[in-house]
Amino acid sequence: MATGPVVTLRKLWRHNRWLTLSFLITLTLALFFIIRASVFFVYWQNHTDEPIEGWMTVRYIANSYRVDPELVHDAIGLPRTGPDRRPLIRIAREDGRPLDQMATTIIEAIEADRKARGIPNSDLPDPVPSGQP
Numbered sequence: 001m002a003t004g005p006v007v008t009l010r011k012l013w014r015h016n017r018w019l020t021l022s023f024l025i026t027l028t029l030a031l032f033f034i035i036r037a038s039v040f041f042v043y044w045q046n047h048t049d050e051p052i053e054g055w056m057t058v059r060y061i062a063n064s065y066r067v068d069p070e071l072v073h074d075a076i077g078l079p080r081t082g083p084d085r086r087p088l089i090r091i092a093r094e095d096g097r098p099l100d101q102m103a104t105t106i107i108e109a110i111e112a113d114r115k116a117r118g119i120p121n122s123d124l125p126d127p128v129p130s131g132q133p
Contacts, residue, residue, distance in 0.1 A: 044063060044064075047064055048064060048065075048066070049064060049065055050064045052088065052103040052106060052107070053088070054087060054088050054089030054092070054099050055087050055088075055089065056087065056088050057084070057085055057086065057087055057088070058072045058073060058076075058078070058083075058084050058088070058091075059083060059084075059085075061088070061106060065110050067110055067113055069083070071109055071110070071113055072106055072109070074109070075105050075106045075108070075109035075110075076091065076095075076102050076105060076106060077095070078091070088102060088103075
């Protein structure tokens, strides 16, 4: 009599079709979420303390600098109405403030937060990258 995983899977499929299908769906979902979590982990490990640019959202900045999004909200004077998905350049235009001023304010708030928590600020980038106006 033949043995092995293929034979076992065929036997399970013949006798417990719903259970085998449920197992395969669960296994597929688990693999999907493991891969997704790994991709997010690698991405945020490589994108820490990114220079603030206009396309970034409040949440992206908070993730990059590893601070609470409310800290960024408070720094630029946004009301706490929930997550704000607008890019920083749009927020600056609507408030009538320059982007570099907002970026400087955010960096200062992050520096103050890190100082209060005892985390060194030596590796913080300039508020606005050198290629932007």
